[in-house]
Amino acid sequence: MSDTLKLPDFALEAIDLRKTYAGSAKAPPKEALRGIDLKIPRGSIFGLLGPNGAGKSTFINVFAGLVKKTSGTVRTWGIDIDKDSRAARAAIGIVPQEINMDVFFTPYETLELIAGFYGVPKAERRTEELLEAVGLMDKRDAYVRQLSGGMKRRLLVAKAMVHAPPVLVLDEPTAGVDIELRRQLWEYVRELHARGTTIVLTTHYLEEAQELCDQIAIIDQGQVVACEPKEQLLKRMDKKTLVIEPVEALNAVPGELSEYEAEIREDGALAITYRYGQQSVADMIEKFRASGGRIDDLRTEEPDLEDVFLALTYNRQD
The missing domain is CATH 3.30.70.100 (Alpha-Beta Plaits)
Structure with a gap:
């Protein structure tokens, strides 16, 4: 295989990643990430766990380009975000915790718009395929404001996949979603993984992580306290x-x-x-x-x- 076609060993890499939020008159500076060293293997379903305030969202938002790191090296799909931030962001799709979309567009219009932002040619767009995959084809022409909370979350997954990124990050994707919709979502995620997409999952539903993930990292107080294959991690408890x-x-x-x-x-x-x-x-x-x-x-x-x-x-x- 030529170098141009060689795939990276790691989907996401962070080396001594640090982030300190500036303080104010009422609060001192907040060190959210304290030298994170983490390499997420290509092709894995990787669980990123930690209590509230542990630094998970900050970690993800650095890769998304929403938070500027204080120091350290960050690579997405082998691309250094400092050297080519545009290509690095194009290699990742992120499903956020918050539902953020224009309620006056339809699901079809929403996906077409996002595909346009990413520069996906019309002939290569998969709008109907994505709507079918997340179970929203029958709602393609309904306004987003008419969708239930679970439907909106599934639309977020479709939004994250319009540019066919090799890495998909799911940040608490099933919060507030009923059991049936959660099952449908995980079926689609498994399909994406089978096609070669690397999945990174943060969740407070630990049984989900235990069922889905093959490797798990636990972050606490801005540091990685464990990063091991799931079976090895479970054996820590004797x-x-x-x-x-x-x-x-x-x-x-x-x-x-x-x-x-x-x-x-x-x-x-x-x-x-x-x-x-x-x-x-x-x-x-x-x-x-x-x-x-x-x-x-x-x-x-x-x-x-x-x-x-x-x-x-x-x-x-x-």
Whole structure:
């Protein structure tokens, strides 16, 4: 393959990226990004997670050209934004949190207008294809003000894709969207990914990130505190939970299990949290039976992304 056709290894790159917002008479300067080093692989579905105020939106807006970085190197699709900002912005499509579009245009007119802004020739525009893909073909000639909130969010996705960018950033795309529309949106996102689009997702719905993403970074207080393949990140939590459903309801944790981290759940099940490889499930079951308990059913529960997220971000100090 020639150099001109060679694809970059990384869809987005940030090297020692810093952003400090200027202070005022009432507030000191705010350091939003504190030396972010992050490389998002081409072809991935990448989750960018963090609590409110962690710096996720600032990070995304630097790539979108909406926020000017204080220092550091930023590349989109291998293009340095300082050297060719126009080409860098053309390589990315961003679906923002806020619904921002002219309510007096129709969906069809909206996409045609945005395609014109990007210089997409009329013969290469995919307006009807995009409307069909996001389930808005039957609303193509309705005014945007007549669309529901979920429809407007799907139109935002179509807007971000009019110029066929190789990178699509979804910033909280399903906030306020009902379950059915969320499912349709993710089906379309998976289709885009299958065609080669790199997807970057920020969401507060951690179960979405766990289901969709193959790699996840967690940002907290302007710094990357984790960036790993999803399976590796989940293995950070070395705790599991043994759940025993007793034949007879329990009023308290049996004394024989007092050495363990155990509790009675609302449904009457006994939940024992233990460290994998350090404590024996067989011993727990034996001690439960020694207490006189009889087992109706039992299962083990693995930690999920929410457990990892809380462990990495909860009560971190500046």
